[in-house]
Amino acid sequence: MKSAASSSARQRPGLRARLAASMSDPVLRALVTSTAVSRIGRGVFLTVTVLFFTQIIGLSPAQAALVLAVSSGFGVVASLLGGWLADRWSARRLSFVFEALGGLLLAAYAFAGDFVSALVLASLSGFFDSIAHSSRSAIIARGFAADRRVHARAVLRTITNVSIAIGGAVAAIALALGTAEAYRTVIVAAGVLCTIGSFPLLRLTAAVDAPPRPVVAPVLTATGSIDADAVAAAVATEKRDWRRRSPWRDPRYLVLTVLSAVFGMQFGVAELGVPLWITEQTEAPAVIVSVLLITNTTLVVLFQVRASRGTHDVRTAGRVTMIAGWLMAAACIVYALAAGLPAWVAIVVLIIAMIAHTFAEILSQAGAWGLSFELADPVRAGAYQGVFGMGFSLGALFSPIVVNATAITFGFAGWGMLALIFLAAAFGIWLIARRAAASAPVAEAV
Incomplete structure (x- = not known):
């Protein structure tokens, strides 16, 4: 058994080999x-x-x-x-x-x-x-x-x-x-x-460009002339099908976009909430903001790729998003606990919170990417990704307002509100993924 395990370990490509394979x-x-x-x-x-x-x-x-x-x-x-x-x-x-x-x-x-x-x-x-x-x-x-x-x-x-x-x-x-x-x-x-x-x-x-929309072939009458009514009907049918595939007619995708935008406000927590909380409510020195940023960047670089494995599967994507929700909720509570502690204790608590926060970020991003691709109509991939990106932009736009109105204004209770918001958003995404996975075999059978 040990020999087989050792053989398997020897056969597994190293990091450099995996990166080289990706870059091929x-x-x-x-x-x-x-x-x-x-x-x-x-x-x-x-x-x-x-x-x-x-x-x-x-x-x-x-x-x-x-x-x-x-x-x-x-x-x-x-x-x-x-x-x-x-x-x-x-x-x-x-x-x-x-x-x-x-x-x-x-x-x-x-x-x-x-x-x-x-x-x-x-x-x-x-x-x-x-x-x-x-x-x-x-x-x-x-x-x-x-x-x-x-x-x-x-x-x-x-x-x-x-x-x-x-x-x-x-x-x-x-x-x-x-x-x-x-x-x-x-x-x-x-x-x-x-x-x-x-x-x-x-x-x-050109393979990355959208495939050309189907061209309606001319329809001929029995006498050999073009049937204008038939052509007009075919064109109208093609346009209806194109509009039907719009992400704005896909309630499930729109709800996913909204919930992902809500969870995306965790970036606002890192960029606005944490620095203000540290400088206004804790004894930790301001330089700890840079330490937390370095911690976040290092962990993302080390773990984002490996944490994303398998999240093209919607069930897996939903599961990792739910884990991210619990981690983010925990991070909010731990951030709040840093207030009033001695400086060195506050520093330790803030680093622990940032580690939990960063893994929530890593997992939530992996889950969001998987679901945003897999639940989109491939014919309108650009429109679907545009809507999903717009959701994240809206989340970034409103996150300073929400973070200020909760954590910065109400302290521990406000951090608790944020924790519940992130947990609810993650639960909603998990539910969408679970139902999508359950319905997939039926869709494939049809």
Whole structure:
């Protein structure tokens, strides 16, 4: 028995071999190359944006918040539009064009000098970046087999985290120098990197684009002339079938999108709730915010791919989402417990909470990807991914409001409210997945 186990262990490919096997896929290779380059630029930009607005341009905190909120609002609309366009035009060309435009607009931030110019540039940049992101989701839906889509998303998310961390390190140069020239230089560099990162997308093949809609053949009468009424009826039938496949006519998918958006507010907890809680309600030093961010990024890089295995199966996707719900609820309660404790104890408690939070994030993302692909109509993959992406954008837009109205306002009771919200959302997603899995054999039999 031991010999067999040892033989099996020897035969199992190592991490490097598994990565090499993944990168042998030309679609994944192009996406990984593009992501690795462009997300370094995004990491630079995300790190310096707010401080550039407030310290260099001279915007007030309220104006900076408004710029970011409006940009997010444009991103919501763009997510939907990007999916719609990806079902009608070439998804690979859309991704290339809009990502390149988004990069150029990021570089143009360096020349913003007041509130209006910052608002316009942020809105346009967020708009084009979200369209490109929706197009990429359509590419993943069509470019990989069902059991490889979630793996591809997990690999790309891992690369994204690594690249953003590198970008954050580059941005530290501007933060350390603190001059307007340093900020503007790294912003231009960030935009150029994002633009360069769009070029590998040109290596994608037409296989990732939406298949052409069926063309109605002319119907001839007995005399050999075209039967206009029959052709019109066939065209109307094709249009009805196209509209019938719309995600807006799929209640199950819409509920899944809403619940996933609710659970997606956990990103708002990490970005807004935890830093404010640490600085206002705990004895832990502010630097612990950076420690928690590093902890989160490291765990995502190490575990996102392996945690995503098998989540192309809807039952598995629902199960891991339910586990994520319990972990997120526990994280909320543990975050709350850090208040009033001695500094060193609070630090330990916060790290434990972040570990639970990060694994909730990892599992919830894996489950969401699997369900968003498997429960979508493949004919309208772009539209479905656009709607799902729009849901996440809405969750990101409202999460600061919800987090502030619960945890930050009511303390421990507010954290308890958040825990119940996440648990309820996870339960709803689990229920959808369970019912979808139960009905699948019936659908296949028909």
